[in-house]
Amino acid sequence: MSHTALIPSHRKPRRNASKSALRAGVAGGVLSTIAVAGAAGPAQAEPVTQTIEMPTITAGLSPAVAASAEATQQVALDLETQAHEEAAATAAAKDAKKAKAEAVRKAEARKKAEAKAKAEAQAKAEAAERASRAAARTTLSTSSTGSSSSGSTASETPSYTSTATGSAAAVVAFAQAQIGDAYVSGGTGPNSWDCSGLVQAAFRSVGVDLPRVSQSQSTAGTQVSLSNLQPGDILYWGGAGSAYHVGIYVGGGQFVGAQNSSTGVVQKSLDYDPPSGAVRVL
Structure with missing residues (x-):
């Protein structure tokens, strides 16, 4: 036996021929496919023209929403009307209060004027009475003096x-x-x-x-x-x-x-x- 027979060889083992052939075929097919695809050029994507109608989720709520809007509008109108009525009532109350105060003032002024006129009339009447009485007393005094000098006792x-x-x-x-x-x-x-x-x-x-x-x-x-x-x-x-x-x-x-x-x-x-x-x- 040779003295090198037990020493392993440094050479790579020979590949299996069948596996090599399979690999070569696959690679060639792939390369061919790529080549054909490259020759044909990139594929053009077809644009989508179909419109998809989405369901309206509020379609069933339209009557209720309309009714709610109408009710809201009515409430707003009622509130506005009430505000106008309250403003009118307040203004009327102020006018009535002012008119009452004016009427009271005029009544008091009229009462004072009437009292003053009455007092003046009474004063004039008393003045006229005093004047007339003074004149009468003067005449009476003259008459009484004459009667006294003649001995009459009528004035006693x-x-x-x-x-x-x-x-x-x-x-x-x-x-x-x-x-x-x-x-x-x-x-x-x-x-x-x-x-x-x-x-x-x-x-x-x-x-x-x-x-x-x-x-x-x-x-x-x-x-x-x-x-x-x-x-x-x-x-x-x-x-x-x-x-x-x-x-x-x-x-x-x-x-x-x-x-x-x-x-x-x-x-x-x-x-x-x-x-x-x-x-x-x-």
């Missing part, structure tokens, strides 16, 4: 106590209780009077409310004859409704009256200053 205060009863007696007693008080134009007591103020207070003492001035007091009751006088009758000087002086008949041909600033409240005979007429209230 008679001593007479009324025998009246009831309310008339109370009126007479009130008037006689003021004899000696001062005469003050516009006076209504308790210590100074003018003629109509004394008469008014005397009747008020028995619950009878008379007008304030002589003109009105001269028509406050039933007209009576001077020949048929009773205690408590109101005597007046001047015309009925235009009298310038009043007094109270106490009986016995005498009266009590706030005559003038010189005499004050006195009790005198009717002869001292004959009245023009009389009215009966009680």
Whole structure:
């Protein structure tokens, strides 16, 4: 045996012929296919022209959506209408409040004007009464002076106590209780009077409310004859409704009256200053 027989050879083992042939055929086929494909050129992709209709997922909701939109619109209109109505109501309330305040202001102004006019009218009436009474008193004083110088006692205060009863007696007693008080134009007591103020207070003492001035007091009751006088009758000087002086008949041909600033409240005979007429209230 050779001494190299057991040494492995460094040469590569020979490949199997069948496997080599198979591999070569596959490779050639692949290469041929690539070559043919390259010769034919790249394939052109055909464009897609078909439209695919997608289902509308809200198609079934259209009536409900429309109804909801309509309801929303109606609510909006209602709210707008309500807002307009509230604004109109607020404006109307403001206008009404303003109109009421204006009406109250005008009413108060009218009331004040009427009160002022009434006060002025009363003041004028009292002024006219005072003027007329002053003129009458001047004439009376002149007449009384002449009578006194001739020895007449007509101007002297008679001593007479009324025998009246009831309310008339109370009126007479009130008037006689003021004899000696001062005469003050516009006076209504308790210590100074003018003629109509004394008469008014005397009747008020028995619950009878008379007008304030002589003109009105001269028509406050039933007209009576001077020949048929009773205690408590109101005597007046001047015309009925235009009298310038009043007094109270106490009986016995005498009266009590706030005559003038010189005499004050006195009790005198009717002869001292004959009245023009009389009215009966009680």
